Amino acid sequence: MAAGFLTFVALNFACLCVSGNLASGKRSFSIDYKNNCFLKDDQPFQYISGSIHYSRIPQYYWKDRLLKMYMTGLNAVQVYVPWNFHEGAQGHFLNLANQTGLLVILRPGPYICAEWEMGGLPAWLLQKPNIILRSADTDYLQAVSNWFAVLLPKIKPWLYINGGNIISVQVENEYGSYYACDYNYMRHLQTLFRFFLGEDTVLFTTDGNTDKEMTCGTLEGLYATVDFGTDTNISEAFKRQRRFEPRGPLVNSEFYTGWLDHWGDQHARVTTEKVSKVLGEMLTMGANVNMYMFEGGTNFGYWNGKDNFVTSYDYDAPLSEAGDPTEKLLAIRDVIKQFRDIPAGPMPPATPKFAYGFVTLKKVKSFFYALLSTLSPMGPVQSHYPLTFEEMKQYYGYMLYRTTLPRDLSEPTPLISPLNGVHDRAYVSVNGVYQGLLQRDTALVMNVTGHQGDTVDILVENMGRVNFGSKINDYKGLLSNLILGKDVLTDWKIYSLDIDGAITGGWPHSARKQSNPPMKKELSFGPNLYMGTFPPNGLSWDTFLKLNEWTKGQVWINGMNLGRYWPARGPQQTLYVPGPLLSSNQPNNITVLELEGAPAHLRVLFMDRPQLNATTDKS
């Protein structure tokens, strides 16, 4: 490594630009192909950047995180724009970054990957069966053009060359790793970016570290950059970039400071030592580096992509999920000090945390399916065969599929999804009695008993859409028929469930106090909603919610959907609860949708620290 590394330093002429005055008198940001570096206002510029996803951080904490990144010595932040998240929030974030003195490397997609729901693409694109996403498919391109005609004009004033803080813009995202390899698509995007942002903007691509990826992901006129982590041979990685960009700045657009977590895996970690060492080596070469992630945040609501990504996007990043500076951040700051002045003053501290303690919940109703008038006020859609979420025009969360048993089943009878059509988990009850679950790829059959005419309720959970690879056309719900014994189940009543709408509207806490039958303290199985309140403590401090011995479900606090919990699989055991979400002087409401099994005590626990690394995989 040292020899190769030194050879490579020679090859790459750390940026030897001579200082020059701002010849034109106006702001500029460009690539100096003669001296292999960026130029900002005609001066050599090396960015030391960190990725932060505003869509994963409560808006009230944006400034806090950006300030901590600035105080680490970063001079830029890298920001995705998730198409499916958007209604213009990005302007406020750019403004805060600007106020904090941070430049911005913007990545508006349209596809962003990011372990985000469908890689940032809106699920309504799937209304067109067989649409070829991320290609020159005319319907897809029309939708992209319509979106960019809205987004890019909003971005243009924020360009550094126009007085803003965006210094460069990425086109697509690791396109070279996608099977389509459609140059016409990339050319169309390039045309859109040039049309709306002008000819002077630095446009770039980012690809993983293989020739095949670089071949399909790069395009003449877009500056090719690479991404790699601490276990990659730096010399080889930048040699690969040089094969596509013989001149110009070296750029690692995603230097992995940590990694993503899957349910059932161990919490991913990358050591501080490795991150510091490799960062120092790249900066010594004069390379421009963006650390992915610097602040990960949280997949609130249903925003996680599918490969079983957990709710936390802590990423073992220098700033924790709750925005707390870590020893990794301090080590990175020590490295950066060797290359540029660090802002004077203290690092902003971790936000205060509070352990609100145990809260005991109660069932909203003894029987989940008795809530349909509230959760599905429009009533069911009747259909001979099942309809998908997309056909029902519901894109996230949960859908109820109801039918009746076609015959007496005195013996356990297999209920099968022969085409692996359950996307993604289906909780099966007969006459309200939970009988088990079907799961995409792993549980395609389960046994059912009952009598002819009994009500079969199948609650289907959308676990988030695939965000990487060829399966991003990820339809949800019952995509094909279910077979019970020898019968194809038909004549469905399909209920679109708007749980978020009901809870955002104050239900169930605002509902008339119903006289619930006294709850026997027994374990309860199957989907049920639980509610509780906990007193304010005069403060609104961050806290972490642990659902001790619960199984899997979703949590709302004061109407906000915190995301999914699955302590039965881990490694994540707690959900991050941002302090400003809590009332300091009114009781706080908590609502829990437990999908499988609630503990007899119905207690949850608010702690003052996270637990992200306890795998108790019992699945």
Ligand SMILES: CCCC/N=C1\SC[C@@H]2[C@H](O)[C@H](O)[C@@H](O)CN12
């Ligand atoms: C081997 C698969 C590589 C896929 N690329 C990944 S996994 C983590 C990161 C984020 O998803 C990021 O949004 C991608 O650009 C690169 N990357």
